Amino acid sequence: MYSIDYTVGGALTTIAASDNNLPAGVSAGDAELYWNFIGTQWDVYIRSAKATISGPGAPLGTKCYTGTSGSTNSCTITTDGNSVTFGPEILSPTEALTGVIAYSPNAFTAPISPDIRKGPGAQALSIALITIPIAILLAVIPIVIAIATRRRNKGVDIAFAPVRYGPPDDLRPAEIAAAWEGEVDGRALTATVLDLTARKHVTVAQQGHDQLLITWCGEATDLRPWENELLAAVLKGQPQATLGHYDPEVAAAVTSTKIQLVDEALTSGRRNPDGDKPDRPWKSLLAIGGVLSVIVLVISIWGGVPLLAAAVLPFTVMAAISGGIAAWITPRMQTRTSAKFLSEVEGFRRLLDTDAAAARREFAQKLGLTDVAVFATMLPYAIVFGLSESWVGAFPDLTPEQLHGVGYNVAGTYLLWSMVNTSTMALTSSTTAPQRSGGSGFSGGFSGGGGGGGGGGSW
Numbered sequence: 331m332y333s334i335d336y337t338v339g340g341a342l343t344t345i346a347a348s349d350n351n352l353p354a355g356v357s358a359g360d361a362e363l364y365w366n367f368i369g370t371q372w373d374v375y376i377r378s379a380k381a382t383i384s385g386p387g388a389p390l391g392t393k394c395y396t397g398t399s400g401s402t403n404s405c406t407i408t409t410d411g412n413s414v415t416f417g418p419e420i421l422s423p424t425e426a427l428t429g430v431i432a433y434s435p436n437a438f439t440a441p442i443s444p445d446i447r448k449g450p451g452a453q454a455l456s457i458a459l460i461t462i463p464i465a466i467l468l469a470v471i472p473i474v475i476a477i478a479t480r481r482r483n484k485g486v487d488i489a490f491a492p493v494r495y496g497p498p499d500d501l502r503p504a505e506i507a508a509a510w511e512g513e514v515d516g517r518a519l520t521a522t523v524l525d526l527t528a529r530k531h532v533t534v535a536q537q538g539h540d541q542l543l544i545t546w547c548g549e550a551t552d553l554r555p556w557e558n559e560l561l562a563a564v565l566k567g568q569p570q571a572t573l574g575h576y577d578p579e580v581a582a583a584v585t586s587t588k589i590q591l592v593d594e595a596l597t598s599g600r601r602n603p604d605g606d607k608p609d610r611p612w613k614s615l616l617a618i619g620g621v622l623s624v625i626v627l628v629i630s631i632w633g634g635v636p637l638l639a640a641a642v643l644p645f646t647v648m649a650a651i652s653g654g655i656a657a658w659i660t661p662r663m664q665t666r667t668s669a670k671f672l673s674e675v676e677g678f679r680r681l682l683d684t685d686a687a688a689a690r691r692e693f694a695q696k697l698g699l700t701d702v703a704v705f706a707t708m709l710p711y712a713i714v715f716g717l718s719e720s721w722v723g724a725f726p727d728l729t730p731e732q733l734h735g736v737g738y739n740v741a742g743t744y745l746l747w748s749m750v751n752t753s754t755m756a757l758t759s760s761t762t763a764p765q766r767s768g769g770s771g772f773s774g775g776f777s778g779g780g781g782g783g784g785g786g787g788s789w
Contacts, residue, residue, distance in 0.1 A: 345357070345358050370399045385437070392429070468645070503522060556586075599665060612653045683715070701732075
């Protein structure tokens with residue numbers, strides 16, 4: 331036995347003139363209590379369902395309903411002065427007990443009047459119409475500050491450099507990517523494999539749609555330590571290796587290579603380690619605004635608090651948006667060394683990005699290389715700069731024999747573009763651990779899963 335006390339607002343209504351089938355003694359204007367005492371969501375038998383209501387006066391009329399939802403089956407009613415008892419009734423699963431009592435409006439200390447208030451949705455809209463314009467105005471502040479301080483935060487200007495016919499400081503493609511973008515991604519790793527091919531350390535051939543066959547050529551005179559480490563992980567002392575399936579040794583070597591190259595780029599000054607300092611506040615604003623937006627949204631939806639979303643969400647969302655825009659506007663701060671490097675990289679990239687046929691002729695004249703040597707030597711750098719498709723397309727006349735001579739075992743340049751994509755997929759597969767599936771509640775559980783549930787009624 332237990333007792334629960336609570337107050338319910340709006341439980342009493344006024345009987346309208348349009349209401350039909352009113353019992354004798356009940357008329358329009360009387361007060362009505364129409365309440366579902368035992369709801370339809372109990373999935374157990376209830377041996378004795380009973381509700382007693384003590385009113386402010388003698389009831390003018392009563393009705394009782396029992397059964398499943400929509401049922402009009404009557405039930406027992408007992409009246410004793412100002413008290414009305416519905417039941418007791420035996421209820422099967424999902425059966426309800428509902429009662430109706432009419433009182434004279436004069437029985438209450440205050441007249442019953444309609445409770446007309448804005449619902450949560452309307453209130454939330456009213457609040458949002460105020461908070462959204464304010465949030466937008468406040469969001470302009472970080473953007474204006476970022477624009478005003480853009481030139482000062484830029485540091486040393488990147489000078490315009492003439493075109494270059496080779497990479498700055500004789501850097502490998504992955505080394506350029508590490509200093510230029512601050513990371514060594516799948517594109518840079520693909521460029522590394524093709525660079526090793528152009529330098530006659532390995533040959534490459536596509537196997538199927540997603541595998542790459544790498545064959546050692548026995549030349550290791552100019553390999554850098556990180557290249558040695560990477561090749562050792564791939565070949566494992568064998569003359570050939572196939573990339574395309576996860577290999578933990580290759581994955582570890584790739585991770586080590588990425589760390590080494592980025593660290594070297596920062597140590598050498600080619601990439602300014604404090605280059606992102608000016609936009610750190612804006613990135614923090616973006617992160618904080620994003621996290622708070624998610625938290626507020628979850629609380630508002632799951633907690634049923636739409637007013638919280640209307641009051642707070644515009645500010646958190648606009649904080650994230652303005653932080654992102656301000657971070658995008660703010661340039662990386664450059665030192666003399668990093669600015670010089672970026673200028674030289676841009677000069678090299680600009681030549682590869684000019685009319686490919688003209689660049690092909692200029693490379694041949696300046697470097698004294700054959701067409702196929704120019705193609706193979708510069709293709710890895712074109713990949714890093716995102717220019718591989720146009721670069722490959724500029725050499726449609728290269729024969730399979732010429733391509734085989736520089737280590738590319740394909741039937742023509744039109745198939746080489748496919749091999750570049752295959753190389754990227756194969757390297758990604760080799761360095762990405764497969765995801766395990768599971769049906770346990772610990773690994774894949776969710777709200778609503780498993781067993782349990784039920785409950786119902788007015789309490």
